[in-house]
Structures are given as C-alpha cells and as structure tokens.
Amino acid sequence: MSDSDRRSFLKRSVTAVSALAVTGCAPGSEPGSEAVEGSDASTSAALPPTTLEAVGEVVLPAELPPEERQQVVAGFRDWLAGFRPVVEQNHGYGTSEIDYGPPDPAPAYRAQLLALDLEAQRRHGSDFAALAPEPREALLRRSLEGVAGTGMPNPLTAEHVALALMARYYDSAAALDRCYGVGIARYSCRGLSGMTDRPAPLEGV
Amino acid sequence: MASVIEADICIIGGGITAAMVALRLAEDTSASIAVVEAGGRTDPLEERFEARQRYMDYGDTPYPGDHIPDQTARGIMSRSMVLGGQAMHWGGTTPRFTPEDFRVRSLYGVGTDWPIDYDELEPFYQEAEERIGVSGEQGPEELDPRSSPYPMPAIPLSWTLDRLKEWGERSGIPFWANPVAKNSVPYRGRNVCQRCDTCTICPTGAKYTPDFSFNQLLEEGRIELHLNTLVRRLELEDATDRIEVAQAVNLESGEEVELRARSFVLASGYAWGPHLLLLSANSRYPDGLANRTGNVGRWMTGHRPVSAYVEVPMELYPGIYSRHSLISNRFRRPGPLDRYLRHDLRIWESEVGRQPRLRDDDGTLLLGDAVMADWRSRGSQGAARLRGYYDVLPSRESRLTLDSSLRNDLGDPLPRVDFVDSEASLALRQHSEDSIRGVFSELVRAGGGRMLRSGVQDIYDHPGGGARMGDDPESSVVDRWGRTHDHENLWVVGAPTMVSGGCANGTLTFSALSLRSASELGKEFPSTA
Ligand SMILES: Cc1cc2nc3c(=O)[nH]c(=O)nc-3n(C[C@H](O)[C@H](O)[C@H](O)COP(=O)(O)OP(=O)(O)OC[C@H]3O[C@@H](n4cnc5c(N)ncnc54)[C@H](O)[C@@H]3O)c2cc1C
Numbered sequence: 081m082s083d084s085d086r087r088s089f090l091k092r093s094v095t096a097v098s099a100l101a102v103t104g105c106a107p108g109s110e111p112g113s114e115a116v117e118g119s120d121a122s123t124s125a126a127l128p129p130t131t132l133e134a135v136g137e138v139v140l141p142a143e144l145p146p147e148e149r150q151q152v153v154a155g156f157r158d159w160l161a162g163f164r165p166v167v168e169q170n171h172g173y174g175t176s177e178i179d180y181g182p183p184d185p186a187p188a189y190r191a192q193l194l195a196l197d198l199e200a201q202r203r204h205g206s207d208f209a210a211l212a213p214e215p216r217e218a219l220l221r222r223s224l225e226g227v228a229g230t231g232m233p234n235p236l237t238a239e240h241v242a243l244a245l246m247a248r249y250y251d252s253a254a255a256l257d258r259c260y261g262v263g264i265a266r267y268s269c270r271g272l273s274g275m276t277d278r279p280a281p282l283e284g285v
Numbered sequence: 286m287a288s289v290i291e292a293d294i295c296i297i298g299g300g301i302t303a304a305m306v307a308l309r310l311a312e313d314t315s316a317s318i319a320v321v322e323a324g325g326r327t328d329p330l331e332e333r334f335e336a337r338q339r340y341m342d343y344g345d346t347p348y349p350g351d352h353i354p355d356q357t358a359r360g361i362m363s364r365s366m367v368l369g370g371q372a373m374h375w376g377g378t379t380p381r382f383t384p385e386d387f388r389v390r391s392l393y394g395v396g397t398d399w400p401i402d403y404d405e406l407e408p409f410y411q412e413a414e415e416r417i418g419v420s421g422e423q424g425p426e427e428l429d430p431r432s433s434p435y436p437m438p439a440i441p442l443s444w445t446l447d448r449l450k451e452w453g454e455r456s457g458i459p460f461w462a463n464p465v466a467k468n469s470v471p472y473r474g475r476n477v478c479q480r481c482d483t484c485t486i487c488p489t490g491a492k493y494t495p496d497f498s499f500n501q502l503l504e505e506g507r508i509e510l511h512l513n514t515l516v517r518r519l520e521l522e523d524a525t526d527r528i529e530v531a532q533a534v535n536l537e538s539g540e541e542v543e544l545r546a547r548s549f550v551l552a553s554g555y556a557w558g559p560h561l562l563l564l565s566a567n568s569r570y571p572d573g574l575a576n577r578t579g580n581v582g583r584w585m586t587g588h589r590p591v592s593a594y595v596e597v598p599m600e601l602y603p604g605i606y607s608r609h610s611l612i613s614n615r616f617r618r619p620g621p622l623d624r625y626l627r628h629d630l631r632i633w634e635s636e637v638g639r640q641p642r643l644r645d646d647d648g649t650l651l652l653g654d655a656v657m658a659d660w661r662s663r664g665s666q667g668a669a670r671l672r673g674y675y676d677v678l679p680s681r682e683s684r685l686t687l688d689s690s691l692r693n694d695l696g697d698p699l700p701r702v703d704f705v706d707s708e709a710s711l712a713l714r715q716h717s718e719d720s721i722r723g724v725f726s727e728l729v730r731a732g733g734g735r736m737l738r739s740g741v742q743d744i745y746d747h748p749g750g751g752a753r754m755g756d757d758p759e760s761s762v763v764d765r766w767g768r769t770h771d772h773e774n775l776w777v778v779g780a781p782t783m784v785s786g787g788c789a790n791g792t793l794t795f796s797a798l799s800l801r802s803a804s805e806l807g808k809e810f811p812s813t814a
Contacts, residue, residue: 168346168349171365174744178352178364217652230642230643236343243643259657266482266604268481269479269488269489275443275444276447277444279602
C-alpha cells in the first residue's frame with residue numbers, strides 16, 4: 081500500500097496527504113505558484129494580510145528568519161486561493177465510497193482574522209498586528225480556547241485560521257528539514273542518488 | 286440498431302490483467318484484438334505533475350473521471366473503472382507467491398491445492414516482471430526462489446530503511462528490499478524513479494501503469510480500443526455453448542454495441558468478471574454463464590493484515606523515501622507446521638508518535654517555538670510500521686452475488702461481495718493473529734524499542750476468486766489455463782481464477798496467470814513466429 085493500509089487507514093492517509101505542503105517537483109509547482117483558476121480567489125485574497133502576518137509571528141517558530149516566515153504566510157494565502165470547494169477526493173482502496181472535499185474555508189478564516197482585529201481594538205484600542213507580543217499571544221490563545229484535538233488539523237477544515245496556518249507549515253518539507261536539521265526535501269522529486277546517505281546537515285539550523 | 290464490432294479476440298476490461306493478455310497475444314499471434322473498457326481515460330502522464338500537486342495540496346483526486354458513478358457495489362470494492370483500472374492507483378508492490386501457496390492442502394492439510402504449481406507459473410512470473418518492469422533484490426535463495434534475476438536492480442534502501450533492516454535482522458529474520466513496479470533504471474522507454482514518494486500518483490512514469498501498454502499497442506496498431514463501452518451480457522450461439530456476442534452499451538452516446546469475436550477474454554477483475562457471468566444468465570444457463578456447477582461468484586479470496594507501530598531505539602530521518610519497504614518471506618516458507626500459519630512480513634519507516642502536534646502530554650496548547658521544540662524532542666527516537674498479511678482460506682460461501690436492491694442506471698443489478706472465512710480459517714484466526722503479534726514482539730525484543738500499538742483490519746486485501754481454476758468442473762469455473770469449463774471460447778483471467786489469496790500482494794500473480802492464459806489462447810490463432 082500506498083499501500084496505504086487499508087480501507088479506513090487509506091481514507092485517513094488521503095486526508096493526511098492532502099494536508100501536505102510540499103516543495104513540489106513540477107515545474108512551477110512551488111507553494112505560492114499555484115494557479116488560482118477555478119477558485120474564488122477574491123475571498124482568500126481578502127484575508128487581511130497584516131493580521132495574518134501577525135498571527136504567523138505568534139504561531140510559527142520564532143527561529144524562522146523573517147523572510148522565511150513571510151514566505152510561509154504568503155504561501156498559505158496562495159494555497160488557500162488555489163482551493164476548489166467540494167472536489168472529488170482520491171478514492172480509498174477497497175471502499176466503494178466516493179468522498180468530496182470540504183467547502184471553501186476562506187470566508188470563516190477571513191472572519192476570524194477580522195474578529196482578532198475587532199477584539200484587539202475593543203480590548204486594547206489598536207489592531208491585532210499593532211499589539212505587543214504578549215497581549216497578542218494572549219488574545220490569540222483566548223480565541224483558540226476549546227479547540228479540540230492534540231494533532232495538527234487538516235488545514236482545510238481547521239477550527240481556526242491560526243491552526244490552519246500552523247498545520248500547513250508543519251506539514252511542509254521545510255518544517256521537517258528544520259525539525260531534524262538536515263536536508264531531506266520530502267516529496268520533492270529528488271532522484272534515487274544520495275538516498276542511501278545520511279541526509280546532510282542544514283546550515284544555520 | 287446496434288453498431289457491430291468484430292475481432293478475433295475480444296478482451297473485456299482495460300486493467301493490468303487485460304494489458305498482459307493484449308501484450309502477449311499481440312506478440313504471439315496475428316489475431317485482431319478488440320479491448321473493451323467500460324471507463325474512459327484519466328489524465329495522461331503529462332498532466333500528472335499538476336494532478337499530483339493538487340492531490341498533495343488539497344486531496345483532490347489525482348485521476349479525474351476514473352470511475353463510473355452508477356457502477357458500484359456493496360462490499361470490498363475499489364471504484365476505478367478506467368483505462369488502466371485499479372493499477373493506475375496501485376502502490377506497485379510486486380512479490381511473487383511462494384511454492385507453498387499452491388500446495389496448502391498437500392503440505393499443511395488445509396484449503397485447496399491449485400491445479401498448477403509454482404514451477405508452472407514461474408516463467409510467467411518472470412515474464413510479468415519483465416513486461417511490467419520490476420526492480421527487486423534477490424532474497425536468500427531458499428526463501429525467494431527464482432530462475433532469473435529481476436529485470437532491474439532493486440530501488441536502493443534509504444538511509445533510514447537500511448537502519449531498520451539492521452534493526453529487524455537482530456531477530457535473525459532476514460529482510461530485503463521489497464520488489465516494486467518502479468524503475469530503478471530507465472526501462473523500456475520509461476523514466477527512472479525520481480523518489481517523489483507519492484506513488485499513488487507517479488508524475489514521472491517510473492511506476493508501471495497499464496495505460497502505457499495500451500498506448501504502445503495502439504501506436505503499433507495491434508489493438509482496437511473501445512472506451513466507455515460497458516459489456517452488459519454475453520450471449521451464446523444458438524445451438525452450442527460457444528459465446529457469440531458480447532452485448533454492450535456506449536456509456537457516452539447510449540448507443541448499443543455488439544462485439545463479435547472467436548474468443549472472449551474476461552479480464553474485468555475479481556468483482557466485475559463474476560458479475561458479468563451472473564448477469565448473462567439465460568434459459569440454458571439459468572444461474573449464469575460458466576455456472577453449470579454453481580461455482581461462479583464463490584470462493585472469494587484475500588488476505589488479512591495484522592499491523593503494528595513500534596518505537597525503535599535509533600534516530601531515523603523520515604521522508605527520505607517513505608513508500609519503500611522491506612520484506613521477508615521467512616514465514617511464507619515456514620517448513621513443517623503443527624498449526625497452519627503463513628504470512629509475509631514488511632517493515633516501513635513511520636512517523637507515528639513523532640509528528641508535530643498542537644498540545645503536549647499535559648494538554649497545553651503549543652504555539653511558536655514550543656511546537657518545534659516538542660517535535661524535536663519526540664523525533665530523537667525513530668518509529669516503524671510492521672505488517673503481516675496472512676492468508677484467509679476461502680469458504681464456498683465467500684460470495685459475490687447480484688444485488689437486486691442496487692442497480693445501475695440501465696437497471697442491471699450490481700455486485701454484492703460477502704467475504705467469509707472458511708471453518709478452518711476461523712478456527713485458526715486467533716492463533717494466526719496472536720502469532721503475528723508474537724513475531725512483532727520478537728522483533729522489538731531483539732532489536733530494542735517498544736510496541737506503540739497493533740491492530741487487525743477485518744478485510745480481505747487483494748481480493749480474488751469468483752471463477753476459480755481447477756481440474757474438476759464440479760468445484761471450479763475455469764480450467765488450469767483459464768478457459769471456462771462450460772464454454773470453449775470464453776476465458777476468465779487473473780484475479781477471479783485464484784484458488785486462494787496467498788499471503789502477499791496479489792497483482793503480480795494475477796498478471797502471471799493472465800500471461801499464462803494468453804500463451805494458451807494464442808495457440809488457437811495464427812502465430813507471428
Ligand atoms: C490504492 C491501491 C493500491 C494498490 N496497491 C497494490 C500493490 O501495491 N500491489 C498489488 O499487488 N496490488 C495493489 N493494488 C491492487 C491492484 O491495483 C489490483 O489488484 C489490480 O490492478 C487488478 O487488476 P485487474 O486487471 O484484475 O482489474 P481492474 O484493475 O479492476 O481492471 C478491470 C477493468 O475492467 C473494466 N470492466 C469491468 N467490467 C467491465 C465490463 N462489463 N465491460 C467493460 N469493461 C469492464 C473496469 O472498468 C476496469 O477498468 C492496489 C489497488 C489500489 C486501488
């Protein structure tokens with residue numbers, strides 16, 4: 081199996097794979113270069129960029145260089161813009177069910193970002209992005225109170241945009257490499273050479 | 286009025302077994318060959334990079350339009366109905382069966398012996414590996430018998446898998462690279478594996494999919510391909526038991542199509558093959574064609590997986606090539622046994638318990654650096670997935686039947702598949718599953734680490750049967766070559782002809798059986814030699 085084992089396991093793994101953010105191997109397939117055809121790009125493009133950026137500062141690792149963090153946030157916006165609602169999913173092995181993907185999460189994510197700004201205004205008299213780190217994190221934590229589950233959610237069905245951003249980042253090849261401090265480049269089409277070697281350490285991680 | 290298609294040989298189905306039959310017949314004979322596939326085409330190779338990306342990003346199907354909405358079934362059933370069949374999606378794992386699989390009654394007193402043995406199938410295994418393109422490593426000879434080397438060297442073990450091999454072998458059980466239908470070197474015009482690690486959809490063409498073979502046969506002008514053409518019934522000649530015509534419908538235009546041929550080959554997989562035989566009942570065969578002795582749709586086979594996730598006491602890097610795995614035949618060739626149990630054994634890398642998470646063990650929500658720190662701390666020990674498939678000895682009551690409460694848009698009843706373990710298998714079930722868990726525990730004991738969790742999936746994997754082969758027409762549907770006992774010009778190939786499901790992935794065996802059938806059928810047509 082993709083070999084993906086089997087039936088219910090396969091169905092789960094489809095969801096897991098769907099949550100992968102990868103540096104793709106197709107020409108022009110890097111996160112961020114996704115075409116927006118077929119999606120309501122205007123909805124996700126309207127995610128307030130400054131607020132999303134500020135959320136990224138709270139939930140993404142502070143060890144990320146600022147440019148990399150900005151790229152992650154921009155990649156998230158582009159990824160969301162490329163989403164097509166309720167598309168047929170890869171069908172599982174050994175099940176006759178055909179599943180469809182979720183509706184567009186962008187409107188809810190946008191509303192959550194606007195709510196962060198509104199709450200920041202009401203509590204502190206300034207936009208979320210303008211808050212000092214501590215009240216910013218406190219406010220975000222309050223919004224995430226009651227979020228269920230231990231694992232990273234599927235970024236398309238996360239309860240909150242902050243979690244979607246985290247999940248998307250932590251499923252990426254870049255995050256895996258950063259975690260282990262080596263260059264694995266998961267899911268990039270890397271060829272067979274070099275796979276028997278211990279992955280080389282990454283500089284600066 | 287129906288349009289009429291005439292050919293010497295009509296192959297019903299466009300999956301991997303149909304591809305094998307078409308390739309072999311096209312090479313051996315000058316017969317005209319019509320391939321009839323109910324589905325259409327899914328995305329061509331050039332579009333698979335983009336399809337893969339959307340699959341990874343959003344879970345979108347990488348094979349749009351690869352099923353027919355109203356052709357479904359109750360029971361274990363994959364939906365692919367498309368040129369290439371299920372082997373568009375497949376993982377490409379291609380172990381052979383071992384000699385014991387064909388002789389379980391003689392060797393162990395359980396189940397049924399096949400009418401053929403391993404040695405008779407061996408040349409066709411080799412041929413299937415060559416036609417498909419299999420990369421593999423010769424295991425220890427006594428555990429992995431073969432007459433010739435694999436067509437391609439094995440896909441190398443990743444650094445991580447090599448360490449897991451070393452871990453597994455501390456138990457004394459030998460492991461080697463799992464054979465796969467993926468090119469380790471450029472092969473027959475197809476690309477070498479690029480380690481994209483999304484083998485469900487291979488964007489480079491390094492994984493074999495049957496559409497490559499059909500495209501080649503079309504380019505060579507050796508087949509006529511009729512897509513979107515669903516065969517609904519096979520009909521007999523007036524006064525004989527020969528099949529005269531396959532009645533079909535073009536699902537796009539609604540036009541009726543009549544396929545006339547000297548020989549018909551049912552290469553439609555384990556579900557649709559028996560289904561068509563049952564659908565084709567007539568006054569002379571009221572229970573379905575080839576069903577004089579009531580064996581069509583019976584003896585459905587498969588194997589059941591027992592899995593475990595274990596922590597291993599070594600640092601491992603996940604993601605170097607997570608789809609690659611190790612295999613051992615140690616328990617497929619167990620020697621004499623007090624109680625019957627045969628199973629394969631596989632090891633993969635795993636990230637279970639090592640993934641980034643939202644909350645730590647105390648339930649605290651992690652944000653920012655805390656997530657990365659938590660992830661790093663848990664990644665210092667590696668993990669592995671273990672799995673054993675054990676064969677479930679089929680019962681005669683393990684059945685595919687027509688379900689009159691579930692019909693397609695044409696009003697035809699659809700299949701219902703109810704797999705049932707034989708009495709012998711039921712009696713052995715606890716012993717089988719406990720013993721496999723015992724093997725997992727032994728790996729952990731010898732290699733170090735700890736069991737995280739284990740489980741059994743109550744399924745039949747790589748299903749087959751429904752038109753099983755045998756020398757005795759009273760207990761089988763086709764002879765040892767795949768020719769139906771009842772109709773001299775009707776052949777069933779591949780999965781439905783399986784006598785038992787063995788204890789390893791079945792598709793290479795389906796393919797080898799299909800090539801063997803084609804080699805025999807080809808003798809009835811002018812040779813190209
Ligand atoms: C996700 C996944 C992973 C897998 N991984 C592996 C693996 O690693 N190793 C392994 O051994 N196996 C694997 N398998 C199983 C393997 O793909 C199948 O065993 C194999 O492809 C079956 O081939 P087939 O020719 O018997 O049938 P199919 O692939 O089902 O092809 C039959 C074709 O016949 C057509 N057809 C049926 N009825 C009619 C009709 N009446 N008229 C016209 N056309 C008809 C269908 O549309 C279909 O295209 C996997 C399967 C899946 C889905």
